[in-house]
Amino acid sequence: MTYNLLTLEPLRLSTVSAALARCLNVDVREVDVADEGTDQDLRNWEALVLCEKTTVRGDVSSSLDVYVQQSVDPKPTERELASAFARVTGTAVLFPAQEAVPSAYWVATAEGSVTRARLVDMSDDDEARYTVETVEAPVAGLPRASVARIPEVVREQPIATPLAEAFAAHLRRLYPAETSTTGSPFWLASDRLAAWETLVRHMEVAWAPSGWCPPDLYQERLRARDELEGLRSRLPENVAVLLQNALDSLDPLFTELTVPDTGVLREELLPADVRFSTNGWWWDRRPDPLPW
Numbered sequence: 475m476t477y478n479l480l481t482l483e484p485l486r487l488s489t490v491s492a493a494l495a496r497c498l499n500v501d502v503r504e505v506d507v508a509d510e511g512t513d514q515d516l517r518n519w520e521a522l523v524l525c526e527k528t529t530v531r532g533d534v535s536s537s538l539d540v541y542v543q544q545s546v547d548p549k550p551t552e553r554e555l556a557s558a559f560a561r562v563t564g565t566a567v568l569f570p571a572q573e574a575v576p577s578a579y580w581v582a583t584a585e586g587s588v589t590r591a592r593l594v595d596m597s598d599d600d601e602a603r604y605t606v607e608t609v610e611a612p613v614a615g616l617p618r619a620s621v622a623r624i625p626e627v628v629r630e631q632p633i634a635t636p637l638a639e640a641f642a643a644h645l646r647r648l649y650p651a652e653t654s655t656t657g658s659p660f661w662l663a664s665d666r667l668a669a670w671e672t673l674v675r676h677m678e679v680a681w682a683p684s685g686w687c688p689p690d691l692y693q694e695r696l697r698a699r700d701e702l703e704g705l706r707s708r709l710p711e712n713v714a715v716l717l718q719n720a721l722d723s724l725d726p727l728f729t730e731l732t733v734p735d736t737g738v739l740r741e742e743l744l745p746a747d748v749r750f751s752t753n754g755w756w757w758d759r760r761p762d763p764l765p766w
Contacts, residue, residue: 475549480579480593480604480617483565484535487512487527489564491569494523497558522546524577531603532596533616534568557582566615568593568606573630581606583611586594589613589623625688632674637720638668644716659708662701663717669698674724677731677761687765693743699756725756732759739764 485493485506495502495529504519508514510529522545528537544548550558556569560582568591579589589611596603604737606619613619634636642664645653653660673695702721706714739760740749 475542475544477538477552477555478746479540479559480530480534480557480568481536481538481563482534482567483563483567484529485527485563487564490525490527490536490538493559493562494525494540494670496562497550497555498523498542500546528602531601533606533619534604537602547571553580553582553588556580557586557588558705560584561586566613571627573627575626576628576631577607578624581616583613585614587611588617590627590734591619592624597697599619623686623688624733625691628684628686628688629691631676633672635668635671635675635721638664638671641667641716641720645713659705660713662694663713665708666698666701666705667720669695670702670722671720673698674728674731677765678727681765689764689766692765696725696743696754696756699752700752703754728756729759731761733762734758735760744757 486510491502491507494500495505498505504522505525506518506523507525507527508517509527522543524541526539528539529535530537540555552569553641555687560567560744561584566581566583568579568581568740571580571590577592577594578586579591579593582588588625589609591606591610591613592607592608594607596605606613606616608622608624609616610621610623611713612621642653645664652658653663653664655661673692676687677707702717708719709717733757737749740752740757742764744752
């Protein structure tokens with residue numbers, strides 16, 4: 475198993491070795507850590523834990539690529555290892571989030587907290603350099619980072635959409651060419667249903683794991699539900715029935731998870747000139763409290 479960690483403070487090779495041994499519960503003699511100056515011929519390539527330490531610039535000091543042999547058990551998750559490593563070494567540790575956004579990271583602190591971070595790669599041909607632009611909670615050692623929510627990671631969060639996936643799979647079997655054509659009614663129906671189900675499923679788990687939803691993303695997914703109304707008349711009857719069956723499951727769940735709204739949602743999300751010309755009933759219900 476491999477782990478990718480970035481530390482705010484520079485660390486000696488011996489410090490990294492001792493910390494990894496403690497965090498992974500192995501003998502320190504079974505940990506081999508090397509940097510740019512290490513003689514590769516002197517390394518213990520059979521060690522249980524191998525680590526490549528690279529000096530980087532900017533807001534972080536060290537990049538650690540850690541490989542743990544299969545025989546090491548149990549193996550922590552990346553989050554668990556980063557958190558333990560931060561506690562042991564006394565320095566904050568960044569590790570990549572699972573979202574597809576390149577800048578999406580987490581930062582684990584020596585005090586035990588874990589928060590989101592936006593990491594920007596400023597590297598050039600001569601050196602690796604990183605800037606931590608934003609964190610969602612203050613982190614000692616990052617005084618220049620702004621403290622704010624990071625909206626792009628919410629859009630990329632993996633949220634299961636089983637109804638939309640089954641609908642799309644059915645369309646691909648029946649109408650493969652039309653469904654794969656971007657912008658066709660079949661493609662739009664699959665895409666907009668996935669957006670609508672993503673919103674409902676995100677609400678169902680109380681906005682986990684992000685804990686919130688950006689207002690522009692919420693609006694975009696309500697707009698997707700708007701589009702589904704018009705799409706039904708452009709689809710063959712059998713596909714329209716399948717779409718309606720999916721909506722018959724999602725719409726009641728959306729209703730269950732929301733409360734009647736007297737215009738608060740429209741005022742929050744829509745410009746005044748179109749505020750009351752949007753007629754879908756889903757605009758007349760809202761989460762309580764609003765998730766932003």
